[in-house]
Amino acid sequence: MTAVAAGARPATAAPGIARLALTSLAASSIEWYDFFIYGTAAALVFPKLFFAASLPPAVAQLAAFSTFAVGFIARPVGGIVFGHFGDIVGRKRALATALLMMGLATTGVGLMPSYATIGVAAPIILIVLRFLQGLAVGGQWGGAALIAIENAPAHRKGFFGSFAQMGVPAGVVSANLIFLIMGSIVAPEAFAAWAWRIPFLLSIALVGLGLYVQLRLEDTAEFKALQAEAEKTKVKRTGSPVLTVLARHPKELLLAAGSFVAANGTFYVMITYAVAYTTGTLHLPKTSILWAVMLGSIISAPILPLTAALSDRFGRKGVFLAGAALELAWAFPFFLLLNTGSFAAMVLALVGGLGFNSVMYGLQAAMMTEMFSTEFRYSGASLSYQIGAICAGGFAPIISTALFARYHTAMAISAYMAGLCAISFFSVLFLAETHKREDRRPAEAKAAA
Numbered sequence: 001m002t003a004v005a006a007g008a009r010p011a012t013a014a015p016g017i018a019r020l021a022l023t024s025l026a027a028s029s030i031e032w033y034d035f036f037i038y039g040t041a042a043a044l045v046f047p048k049l050f051f052a053a054s055l056p057p058a059v060a061q062l063a064a065f066s067t068f069a070v071g072f073i074a075r076p077v078g079g080i081v082f083g084h085f086g087d088i089v090g091r092k093r094a095l096a097t098a099l100l101m102m103g104l105a106t107t108g109v110g111l112m113p114s115y116a117t118i119g120v121a122a123p124i125i126l127i128v129l130r131f132l133q134g135l136a137v138g139g140q141w142g143g144a145a146l147i148a149i150e151n152a153p154a155h156r157k158g159f160f161g162s163f164a165q166m167g168v169p170a171g172v173v174s175a176n177l178i179f180l181i182m183g184s185i186v187a188p189e190a191f192a193a194w195a196w197r198i199p200f201l202l203s204i205a206l207v208g209l210g211l212y213v214q215l216r217l218e219d220t221a222e223f224k225a226l227q228a229e230a231e232k233t234k235v236k237r238t239g240s241p242v243l244t245v246l247a248r249h250p251k252e253l254l255l256a257a258g259s260f261v262a263a264n265g266t267f268y269v270m271i272t273y274a275v276a277y278t279t280g281t282l283h284l285p286k287t288s289i290l291w292a293v294m295l296g297s298i299i300s301a302p303i304l305p306l307t308a309a310l311s312d313r314f315g316r317k318g319v320f321l322a323g324a325a326l327e328l329a330w331a332f333p334f335f336l337l338l339n340t341g342s343f344a345a346m347v348l349a350l351v352g353g354l355g356f357n358s359v360m361y362g363l364q365a366a367m368m369t370e371m372f373s374t375e376f377r378y379s380g381a382s383l384s385y386q387i388g389a390i391c392a393g394g395f396a397p398i399i400s401t402a403l404f405a406r407y408h409t410a411m412a413i414s415a416y417m418a419g420l421c422a423i424s425f426f427s428v429l430f431l432a433e434t435h436k437r438e439d440r441r442p443a444e445a446k447a448a449a
Contacts, residue, residue, distance in 0.1 A: 021163040024148040028167020034106040036175040039272040071134035072394020078138020079386035083379030087241035095143025096214035102136035103206030110200025142382035145365040150220035161365035162308035169297040241376035258427030260388025265420040268396040296350025304362035311363040323359025328421035335410035370434035
């Protein structure tokens with residue numbers, strides 16, 4: 001495969017790279033917190049609150065997970081809209097807008113009346129707000145990743161890109177922790193009646209972060225270099241960045257999307273379906289699985305920057321392929337450990353599953369962004385990331401629920417997880433290595449320079 005050109009880059013890190021990396025982490029953490037509390041609430045609360053009481057429990061659970069999937073359907077749309085916006089007017093503005101949208105949509109969920117109050121309007125409004133969440137997260141990831149990566153030195157882009165990825169375990173931990181706190185200080189009836197709303201209302205903090213990004217941060221070094229080069233050469237940028245990616249690099253786009261299905265799909269099986277499975281099928285206390293998910297996330301989180309740093313030194317492909325193979329092998333012990341009902345075994349299941357997942361996910365931001373030129377990088381990376389997300393994560397809880405209903409064994413879900421890992425393994429196998437490319441400007445820019 002021929003290497004995809006990428007944009008001009010500074011030789012050294014931009015000033016304040018540590019501050020920018022921490023901003024990327026904060027933006028990603030709070031945004032994913034908002035996205036994940038919906039998944040936890042969909043497993044624990046929404047089936048009874050926002051759907052007709054006459055529905056059988058299994059049907060109500062599927063309906064709740066369907067609204068969860070709506071967010072994933074919206075994510076590619078968000079990737080297109082914010083990708084275009086981010087490639088034309090800048091990473092900073094696109095990220096700030098995505099953060100504001102997510103904060104307002106999530107707060108709206110916390111203010112929603114129940115089905116008993118407004119009837120069928122409740123699930124309809126829930127779907128609209130979830131769609132807005134999906135639009136926002138579809139645009140947020142590219143902005144948060146590029147804020148760090150496009151300011152980092154060439155030999156440390158994997159490491160600094162992992163700060164955006166670390167927002168995922170941070171979001172999982174904070175989302176589960178707030179539900180555990182609320183569940184421990186209020187009675188179950190109060191939790192179902194009103195206390196579940198508090199985690200959603202707290203997301204108003206994201207609005208403040210969005211304003212900070214807009215008012216206090218400059219755009220990335222590489223995007224500013226692209227603008228300066230355009231001014232110098234008098235070459236005016238025309239056309240849609242998304243259409244450019246689709247026309248020039250469809251193969252890379254599809255392989256990049258395929259590379260993400262394992263990390264995304266197995267992740268949502270472990271943090272969303274596993275909550276419903278252990279509480280609804282195994283009849284274990286919800287606190288047990290929430291603590292197991294949280295501990296698994298905390299213990300596996302350091303793997304993200306560690307393996308990303310290794311990919312800076314040894315290459316993206318080899319590290320990723322090792323993670324995909326390990327996750328595939330762990331898919332079967334995962335549910336066997338959950339089925340024991342032992343808290344220690346559940347923690348081990350999540351530590352292994354999320355740990356091997358992190359080997360893939362930590363370097364994903366650098367690998368995806370390095371595939372595309374600066375002029376359409378936001379669009380290319382965001383679209384491939386979100387296509388992978390909708391094909392895997394959005395439907396993972398629904399597919400898992402349906403597989404268990406059909407085969408009455410969690411091993412069917414393990415086979416599904418293994419299949420996702422195989423898809424990503426072979427997708428990356430056919431991708432070109434990216435981490436040692438030096439001059440990544442588009443050919444037309446180099447000719448004009």
